Amino acid sequence: MILRLKQYxxxxxxxxxxxxxMEVGAGTMCPETFLRVLGPKPYRTAxxxxxxxxxxxxxxxNPNRLYKHMQLQVILKPTPADVIEQYMGxxxxxxxxxxxxxxxxxxxxxxxxxxGAWGVGWQVMLDGLEITQFTYFQQCGxxxxxxxxxxxxxxxxxxxxxxxxxxxxxxxxxxPGVTYRDVRYTDELQYSxxxxxxxxxxxxWKLFEIHEGxxxxxxxxxxxxxxxxxARFPLLxxxxxxxxCSNLFNTLDARGAISVTERVGVIGRVRKLAVSVAEAWVTQxxxxxxxx
Amino acid sequence: xxxxxxxxxxxxxxxxLYGALEYLGAxxxxxxxxxxxxxxxxxxxxxxxxxxxxxxxLIARQPDSEERVWGPARSAPAPAIAGFAKKQGIDVEKLEIxxxxxxxxxxxxxxxxxxxxTEILAEALPQLILKTPFPKTMLWPGKGGARFIxxxxxxxxxxxxxxxxxxxxxxxxxxxxxxxxxxxxxxxPVTYENxxxxxRANFVILSAEERKRRIEAVPTKYKPDDDLLNVLVNLTEWxxxxxxxxxxxxxxxxxxxxxxxxxxHQKYFSVAGSNGKLAPQFVAVTNTDGDPDGxxxxxNERVLRARFNDARFFWDADQKRKLSDRVADLANxxxxxxxxxxxxxxxxxxxxxxxxxxxxxxxxAALLAKTDLTTELVKEFTELQGIIGGLYATAQGEPEEVxxxxxxxxxxxxxxxxxxxxxxxxxxxxxxxLDTLRGCFSVGMIxxxxxxxxxxxxxxxxxxxxxxxxxxxxxxxxxxxSDAALEExxxxxxxxxxxxxxxxxxxxxNAVLAAxxxxxxxxxxxxxxxxxxxxxxxxxxxAAAFKRISNILRQAAFSSDSVALELTLLDAGPEADLHKQIxxxxxGLRDLPTxxxxxxxxxxxxxxxxxxxxxxxxxxxxxxxxxxxxxLLHGVLTEFSTIADFSEIVTTSQENK
Numbered sequence: 021m022i023l024r025l026k027q028y029x030x031x032x033x034x035x036x037x038x039x040x041x042m043e044v045g046a047g048t049m050c051p052e053t054f055l056r057v058l059g060p061k062p063y064r065t066a067x068x069x070x071x072x073x074x075x076x077x078x079x080x081x082n083p084n085r086l087y088k089h090m091q092l093q094v095i096l097k098p099t100p101a102d103v104i105e106q107y108m109g110x111x112x113x114x115x116x117x118x119x120x121x122x123x124x125x126x127x128x129x130x131x132x133x134x135x136g137a138w139g140v141g142w143q144v145m146l147d148g149l150e151i152t153q154f155t156y157f158q159q160c161g162x163x164x165x166x167x168x169x170x171x172x173x174x175x176x177x178x179x180x181x182x183x184x185x186x187x188x189x190x191x192x193x194x195x196p197g198v199t200y201r202d203v204r205y206t207d208e209l210q211y212s213x214x215x216x217x218x219x220x221x222x223x224x225w226k227l228f229e230i231h232e233g234x235x236x237x238x239x240x241x242x243x244x245x246x247x248x249x250x251a252r253f254p255l256l257x258x259x260x261x262x263x264x265c266s267n268l269f270n271t272l273d274a275r276g277a278i279s280v281t282e283r284v285g286v287i288g289r290v291r292k293l294a295v296s297v298a299e300a301w302v303t304q305x306x307x308x309x310x311x312x
Numbered sequence: 313x314x315x316x317x318x319x320x321x322x323x324x325x326x327x328x329l330y331g332a333l334e335y336l337g338a339x340x341x342x343x344x345x346x347x348x349x350x351x352x353x354x355x356x357x358x359x360x361x362x363x364x365x366x367x368x369x370l371i372a373r374q375p376d377s378e379e380r381v382w383g384p385a386r387s388a389p390a391p392a393i394a395g396f397a398k399k400q401g402i403d404v405e406k407l408e409i410x411x412x413x414x415x416x417x418x419x420x421x422x423x424x425x426x427x428x429x430t431e432i433l434a435e436a437l438p439q440l441i442l443k444t445p446f447p448k449t450m451l452w453p454g455k456g457g458a459r460f461i462x463x464x465x466x467x468x469x470x471x472x473x474x475x476x477x478x479x480x481x482x483x484x485x486x487x488x489x490x491x492x493x494x495x496x497x498x499x500x501p502v503t504y505e506n507x508x509x510x511x512r513a514n515f516v517i518l519s520a521e522e523r524k525r526r527i528e529a530v531p532t533k534y535k536p537d538d539d540l541l542n543v544l545v546n547l548t549e550w551x552x553x554x555x556x557x558x559x560x561x562x563x564x565x566x567x568x569x570x571x572x573x574x575x576x577h578q579k580y581f582s583v584a585g586s587n588g589k590l591a592p593q594f595v596a597v598t599n600t601d602g603d604p605d606g607x608x609x610x611x612n613e614r615v616l617r618a619r620f621n622d623a624r625f626f627w628d629a630d631q632k633r634k635l636s637d638r639v640a641d642l643a644n645x646x647x648x649x650x651x652x653x654x655x656x657x658x659x660x661x662x663x664x665x666x667x668x669x670x671x672x673x674x675x676x677a678a679l680l681a682k683t684d685l686t687t688e689l690v691k692e693f694t695e696l697q698g699i700i701g702g703l704y705a706t707a708q709g710e711p712e713e714v715x716x717x718x719x720x721x722x723x724x725x726x727x728x729x730x731x732x733x734x735x736x737x738x739x740x741x742x743x744x745x746l747d748t749l750r751g752c753f754s755v756g757m758i759x760x761x762x763x764x765x766x767x768x769x770x771x772x773x774x775x776x777x778x779x780x781x782x783x784x785x786x787x788x789x790x791x792x793x794s795d796a797a798l799e800e801x802x803x804x805x806x807x808x809x810x811x812x813x814x815x816x817x818x819x820x821x822n823a824v825l826a827a828x829x830x831x832x833x834x835x836x837x838x839x840x841x842x843x844x845x846x847x848x849x850x851x852x853x854x855a856a857a858f859k860r861i862s863n864i865l866r867q868a869a870f871s872s873d874s875v876a877l878e879l880t881l882l883d884a885g886p887e888a889d890l891h892k893q894i895x896x897x898x899x900g901l902r903d904l905p906t907x908x909x910x911x912x913x914x915x916x917x918x919x920x921x922x923x924x925x926x927x928x929x930x931x932x933x934x935x936x937x938x939x940x941x942x943x944l945l946h947g948v949l950t951e952f953s954t955i956a957d958f959s960e961i962v963t964t965s966q967e968n969k
Contacts, residue, residue: 060454082625084618098453101465101482104322108493118494122598122608124547125360127325129448140450140462142323147611148578148596156450156463167454187614279644 021114021180022068022092028113029066029094032106037067042260043267046071046132047093047173051259054135057097057157058298059305060166066094068176072267074274077212080205083188087211088204090176097169099156107154107172111146115183122147130155134266134290136162136298139171151179161298162291221277228268232289235261239296242304251307255300262293313429313472314504315340315367319441320466320490322361326546328461329358332444336365339440343433344370357518359549361490363444364518366504370471374426383407383418393418430471434478437469441480457481466490466499473503492516492549495601515601516549526551527597534581534595544579548599556580556613560592562620565627566703572693573619580616626688634708635701638683645685648766650755654682657747664743668786674736677717680705681740684718698722724774727813731778738782745771746791753798772805773813779832780809789830803829810839819962820846826957838955841907846961850915855961857921858952861945862959864930870942877947881940886920886927891944893920898951907955914952921948 030036040050047053047069056063069091077087096103104125112118125142130153132138141155153173157165177189177200184192190201238258245253269286272278278286317340324332333356341354344367353368383396386409396418397404407418446461458464458481469476469485478485488499489507491514502510508518517523523545530553544551562570567590574580574594585591596612603609642655651657658679665678684690684701693700702719706712713736720732721741732738748771752758759768779786792798806829810816816839824838845851882888897917904910930941952958 078625083621085622099463101463104493105498120603120605120607121611122600122603123494124599125323126547127323140448147608148580148615149611156452158450164451164455168450168452168457182611185614187617 021183022176024114025092025110025174026066028110029064032064034064034066034094034096037065039067039069042263043072044069044263045073045266045270047091048132048137048171049135049263049266050093051256053093053095053171054137054160054294055256055259055298055301056095057160057165057169058163058302061305062167063095063097063169066092068092072211072270074211074215074271077208077215077274079212080190080201080208083190084178086177086189086204087208087215092174092176094172094174095169096172098167099170103170104154107144107152110172114179116146125154128153133287134269134294135160136291136295141171146182149178149182151175151182161301162295163298163302215271215274216276219271219275221272221275224268224272224275224277228265228272231261231264231268232293234258235265235293235297239293239300242300247307250304253300253304255297255304258293258300259297262290262297265290265293313370313372315344315365315370315433315476316468316470316502316504316507317365317437318466318468318489318507319363319464320361320468321363321460321464322462324358324360324363324461326360326543328446329360329363329546332363332446332461333358335444336363336441339443340365340367343436343440357520358546359516359518359520359523360547361493361549362516362518364507366507370429373428374432376426377424379422379424380419381422382412383420386416386418388418430474430476433469433471433476437476437485438478438480441467452481468502468507470502470504489514492599495550517551520545523548523551527553529553530555530595532583532593532595534583537575537581540575540579540581544597547579548597550599550601551597552599552601552603553595553597554603554609554612555583556594556596556609556616558592558594558613558616558620562624563590563592565620565623568696568699568703569623569627569689569693570620572696573623574616576693576695577619578612578616580612622692623689626692630687630689630704631707635680635683635704635710636708638686639679641686642682645682648751648757650757651751654685657751658682660747660751661740661743664747665739668739668743668791670736670739670743673711673713674717674739676710677714677721677736677740678743680710680714681718681721681744724777727773727777727809731781735782735784738778738784742775742778742784742786745775749775749798749802750793750795753795753801758797758801768801769805772802773809775802776806776809776832777813780836783833785831785833787830788832806832806835810835814839816843819960820956823956823958823960826960827953827955838907841911842956844908845911845915848912848915850918851911852961852963854915854918854921855958856963857918857925858949858958859961859963860925861949865942865946865949868931868938868942870946877943878936878940881937882944883928886923887941887944890920890924890948893917894944894948894951911955914955917948917952 026036037052040052044050047067050069052065052067056065070088071091072088074087076085078085100106108118124145126145128143129140130138137157137160139155139157141153143150144152144154151174155171157169157171159165177192180192181189186192190199190205192200194200194203235258238254242250242253242255269290273283337354337356355366357364381400384392393407394404397407400420400422402420407420409416410419442458442460444460449459449461451457451459452463464480464483466488467480467483467485468487468489469478470487475487476485487501489502489511490499491497491511496514496516500510500514511518517526524541527541527544532555570590571582574582578596580594580596583591583593583595594616598608639655639658642658643653645654647654647657658681661681662675662678665674681698681701684697684704687700687704690697690700698721699719702715705715705718713734716734717732717737717740720734720737721744723730723732723741732741748766749768752766752768757766778784779788788802789799792802803825807821807825810821811818820839820842824835824842827838829835882891894917897913901910901913904913928941930938930945932938
């Protein structure tokens with residue numbers, strides 16, 4: 021199924037990427053989305069992204085909820101006029117005969133306070149099951165976007181369970197004779213135990229501060245750089261540290277270590293970093309364009 | 313001529329269609345009216361993918377207009393006259409000499425030919441469309457592009473089947489519409505006359521009423537729910553209802569939970585079974601023409617099963633800790649940044665409910681009321697807060713009175729909704745809302761205009777409704793905590809309740825409230841009495857007399873504590889008669905059982921009062937007599953204004969003025 025989707029979008033001009041190799045909460049946070057949607061340059065990409073949401077872990081007990089699930093993320097910037105028809109075509113491509121099913125687009129807007137990003141869109145419902153999140157980004161890193169991209173995010177476990185007609189994602193047949201449970205159950209159990217029980221809170225806070233410090237140091241350094249240094253400045257590395265902070269925040273949150281009053285403050289700290297990187301990235305792209 | 317405008321759009325959120333159509337209908341009406349293209353008959357329709365306006369009776373051109381233009385005076389030098397003619401673009405010979413009433417001047421009639429309606433529409437429609445008010449719009453395809461609720465993908469704009477040419481964000485208007493996403497053609501030409509038929513041939517039912525009927529035609533007896541029905545009507549272009557089943561074992565879960573899962577999460581109607589319980593069935597509405605292989609029913613059944621499993625998982629997990637063990641956890645749940653946690657709120661509400669006269673059960677309910685905020689089920693289904701708490705309390709062996717009070721304490725959820733069914737529930741509900749009001753006002757979070765993020769108006773109206781309909785004798789002013797702004801706000805909600813919800817006339821409400829507003833049950837009884845007695849012959853004339861008295865006293869700057877009535881100064885005849893009447897009427901007044909009978913008795917004063925005003929002069933020269941007469945009139949007012957201040961009543965004769 022993944023291969024078919026990749027082929028489908030590849031044929032429609034998307035650069036097919038491999039997953040980003042760090043912990044993220046959603047495919048949106050990968051630099052391939054977060055940074056590429058900024059600025060006036062058109063871009064199309066599709067990639068699978070394992071997405072980790074510590075608070076969603078259920079020790080492998082819940083048939084539909086996972087600590088780590090797979091998303092297939094498509095970015096079309098700018099959005100083609102027939103984007104929805106193209107999306108419907110992708111469902112046909114993986115073997116869903118839409119003529120025999122019921123499909124609805126229901127309002128669902130998206131906002132990520134930690135990324136300073138928001139957009140409007142829908143959840144796509146197939147026979148009552150949410151299979152895709154469709155978003156027209158409007159802002160990212162607090163910046164208005166030059167070209168409005170469409171982000172299509174397929175929930176791969178759900179879609180596969182639907183296609184295979186099973187009730188639980190754990191019953192998905194991964195390859196003949198091997199189920200999703202065989203492959204993933206242990207991860208789900210152990211990470212649930214870690215995130216809810218075993219994670220050492222003071223250590224996580226320390227790590228959070230270390231990554232926050234390094235990201236902040238790089239961002240400040242960039243601001244003081246000379247133009248030529250700016251063009252080659254490692255903003256991507258700074259962004260990696262922002263992502264680390266975001267994941268640590270999610271783990272601390274799942275661990276119950278962040279009180280409601282603290283929560284807003286910590287989200288604000290991460291957003292500040294994300295916004296700084298986004299702003300720096302836009303100026304750097306301009307600079308690279310000028311010096312090239 | 314007939315106008316057809318169809319804005320083809322990607323799926324518009326269901327609840328936004330009404331506002332958009334209302335605006336478009338009115339805006340097209342205004343446009344055609346101000347441009348004098350005739351009175352247009354306008355009809356609006358929408359589905360999720362299109363906003364349609366049809367207008368009949370337009371004319372092809374704006375009528376020509378004429379306007380007289382005045383130039384220089386007759387005596388003006390020739391070059392000035394020539395200059396005027398040149399500026400107006402006509403020959404000097406064609407100018408007329410006329411008087412404008414003051415002087416003779418050169419003038420002429422300027423004729424402006426009317427523009428073609430098509431041209432006017434082509435110019436105005438793009439802006440008119442883009443100004444459609446939506447709660448949250450998006451920009452596309454990028455900076456400098458257009459803003460609308462979702463991208464516009466096609467526009468049909470026809471005037472008697474001629475295309476009205478314009479462009480919005482790269483989309484050119486034309487005569488091609490689009491059908492149902494799966495069942496219809498992507499593009500096909502339409503005319504004004506065949507528009508609906510062509511849509512139907514492409515599996516789009518334009519009429520919302522007809523879509524509604526298609527849904528209602530399902531043979532399964534689902535529980536009617538107008539909100540949900542309207543959502544589904546707006547989500548679909550070719551609605552086809554289907555009936556699915558679920559395992560009866562899920563009926564062990566509370567009906568409230570099952571119904572919420574079905575309605576809120578899946579947009580399904582639930583189905584009533586025997587003895588008032590749910591049947592293990594649901595009705596879903598698809599946006600297609602059938603389900604021949606049963607795949608859609610099967611898919612929906614599977615999703616619902618997973619949802620019910622979630623709910624059961626949360627229910628079981630929540631039972632591991634009792635509500636009473638969760639009170640301390642409320643310290644971690646913020647009520648409002650400036651007002652602290654729900655634990656602090658809970659402590660305040662417990663004190664308040666005791667002040668209100670609540671018993672030990674009420675205190676217990678107040679203590680546990682918010683604990684369900686820490687449960688998984690409420691985190692998943694926030695709309696069930698309170699209800700879940702009540703159900704858990706029952707499951708955990710709390711007394712029924714406590715459980716019911718928790719279950720009910722967010723009531724009334726609307727002005728039409730029920731109030732809590734028990735006294736304990738009513739007191740907890742009042743205490744909870746009262747605390748929110750007092751807290752928010754104390755930190756300056758006071759609603760202004762349409763901004764009321766904490767729904768304080770609803771909270772205040774809820775208190776009014778509970779007190780009045782629960783017939784609770786509570787001293788509301790003291791409970792509000794002597795906060796002048798809150799008192800004024802609350803009084804406003806009291807007026808709103810009696811006027812808008814109960815339908816009393818505004819002057820009746822003003823009159824009754826002017827005679828006291830602390831006991832709302834009394835206000836209700838007095839209002840009902842005033843409403844009953846008002847149509848009787850003597851009431852309004854008496855009210856007019858009271859107003860007259862009130863004006864006389866005000867003009868005389870009368871101070872009541874100056875003197876007592878001097879009986880010897882009363883003239884025999886109407887003045888003494890009035891005094892006798894006052895004494896007589898007031899004597900038996902207190903013993904009368906109802907406000908209505910009291911008012912009827914007061915109304916018998918009318919002949920004496922009228923006669924007094926006919927025959928007796930108040931403003932006489934003798935200051936002692938004048939003062940005595942004012943004192944007499946003041947007595948009438950104070951003695952008989954405890955039910956209502958009649959001078960607030962707007963009488964028919966006043967309205968006619």
